[in-house]
Amino acid sequence: MTGLRGLVIGLSLGVSAAVAEPVSHALMEFSDLDGWAEDDHAAAIEVFIETCRDFDSPDWDTLCALAADAEDPRAFFELFFKPVMITDGEEGLFTGYYEPELTGARAPDDRFRYPLYSVPAELGEDPWHSRREIEEQKVLEGQGLEIAWVDDPVDLFFLQIQGSGRIRLPDGDVIRVGYGGANKRPYNSVGAELVDRGIYEPHEVSADVIRSWVQDNPEDGQELLWTNESYVFFREVSQVPAHLGPLGAMNRPITAGRSVAVDPAHVPLGAPVWIEKDGRNPMRRLMVAQDTGAAIKGAQRADIFYGTGAEAGRVAGAIRDPGRMIVLLPIQRAYAMLPETLE
Structure with a gap:
């Protein structure tokens, strides 16, 4: 479900101008994980099994086979995994994302005038037409x-x-779309643009605020959207059953409340991750790293999938919370990540 998630409310998350600190790995115990014993490990192992079959390494393959027959999910994780805290000097940051549901049609008319495009044949690795040029x-x-x-x-x-969503048609049918590609143009936050223009304060900006401002100011609103040159193309994935979540970066359905987008430069896709999110609605939960996002960069950066539709969008758009993420790795793999002097 690749996209620009983590920027749901349109505000740039920012990148530190300081020199990045080296990435470090610290082994932990399951007793160090706040709330570990109280979680629903059976729900987590079902999500893990959904994508563990796609691993291409003997240790992960063995664990995947064992997971399918595990009678005690909590014991399975504790017996075969080691918690690893991966840090890069940046504080933990959690945001949320969701699968939108839009109203649309297969053919244009006076109401349905804004097209979703599939990937153009001429799209390559170089920057292509801007959002303004396309529209x-x-x-x-x-x-x-x-x-x-x-x-x-x-x-x-x-x-x-x-990066993905559902289009509900007038006859009740639904088209599901997933990320197909992008024009390689720079992303500009329209929320940050509204703040820079003095129209709103940072704490006032949300997806609903942006939507209302564009609707109330049609011409200026269109110009605002065009300040973001980045443009995403889609592919139809209607073969995914309606009761399942959208396809993540592993091309498998993701699960609300149990799937998380991470930076694969630090966290292996498909690995279980323990989430300790603070904020208004604290979360202590075992999830699975099944997705990525253009804005999800860093060892302690994660985007939690909240589900489909407007309510999921409202919840996801309000998430910007501190916390920490601990990766569960096969035991030998975890020890191999330590510096030689600490082995």
Whole structure:
């Protein structure tokens, strides 16, 4: 479900200008994990099994086979894994993301005027047309790349940020779309743009505030959206059953409340991760790293999947909380990450 998630409310998360600290690894005990004994480990192991089959290494393959027959899920994790705290000098930060549901149609009309495009054949590794050029100059019109048309340009904008979603058609059918590619243009936060212009204070900006401002100021709102040159293309994934979550970075459905997007430079995709999120609604839960996002960078940076639809979007958009994330790794793999002097 690759996209620009973690920027749901449109505000840039920022990158420290200081020199990055070296990445460090510290072994922990399960007794060090706050709330570990109280979690639903059976729910976590089901999510783990969903993607562990895609590992291509003997140690993970063995654990995947054992997980399928585990009678005591908590004992399974405690017996075969070691908690590892991976840090890079940055404080832990949790945000949330979701799968939007938009209203649309297979053919355009006076209501449904804003197209979702599949990936153009000429899209390569170099920067391509900007958002303004694609929408204002209609550079893709007539190529048959339209998957569907929707009725709200702001909803389409946020769909691109999330990277996947559902389009509900007038007859009740649903099209599911996933991330297909991007134009390689720079991402500019429209929320930060509103703050820079003095229209809102940082704490006032949310997805709903951005949507309302664009609707109340149609011309200026369109110009605001065009300040973000980045543009996302989609692929249809309607073969994914409606009761399952959208496809994550491992091309498997993700699970609300149990799947998390991480930086794969630090956390292996498919690995269990223990989340200790603070804030208004604290969370202590075993999840699985099954997704990525363009804004999810760093050893202690994570984006929690909250589900599908408007309510999930409201919850996800309010999450920007401190905490820590501990990765569960196969025991020998965990010890191998330690410096030689500490082995």
